[in-house]
Amino acid sequence: MEGAINQLFYSHEIRGNIVFFDLFETGHIAKVLRKKNGDLIWVTNGEGGLFKVKISISGSKEITGEILDAQYFPLPEKKLHLFIAPPKSSDRFEWFLEKATELGAYRIVPFFSLHSVRKKLKTERYEKILVSAMKQSLRLFKPKLVSPVDLKDIPIHIEGKAFIALCDADSTYLSEYIKSREASIVIGPEGGFSLEEFEFFKKHGFKPVQLAQQRLRTETAGITAVCKFFN
16 A cells, blocks of 8 residues: 555445445545545545545535546455454454454454353444444455354354364464464354364364463454464
8 A cells, every 4th residue: 555645435335436435434524524525535445445536525415536546456365264252242342343453354253152142243333343443554455244153153154274262272283373374263252162062163173272371351362363363
């Protein structure tokens, strides 16, 4: 990305060379930043596109933009797919989503297990958090947030090598995890996995890795997994 870019906007609706902004982004552009007709901004579609855009304001609730220049960047060489059981605290899960985005997670898959304490997720709110974190960190790829799955369906969603984070695992597979070009790692719930669940992952070939010497909270383990992977 060009060094001069210090602010990034987002649009998921681009038709030809015209960019359409949703109400949230429109308010940010017009009311918060007080941009004017003809001002130039940088926009991403969250899928590797970077666009130099001249904005057109036709009212406080309607802003479009004309693409003057477009660049398309390839997917990152390393991809991490995070499977995580959301913690009870919504704030902590939102913190995890924000930081995982900033650090470059490729896909986030919430799942429910025997000891899951949170069963309802605010998907629309979480998408806004991902967009905000992507813009703040000047990233061009928004993590894919997948609809929650049941633990027993995780194997069919796996991409790359499969790992499971465990407190008492040895370090046998940690270097393999770090060196993988594409990996999926499962982060368990606050209450841990049941013996039956552990045997399920073992049966499906998930390799156990220990992310730290200490016991980590679910959201901390998730962030640690991202940091280790991109180390």
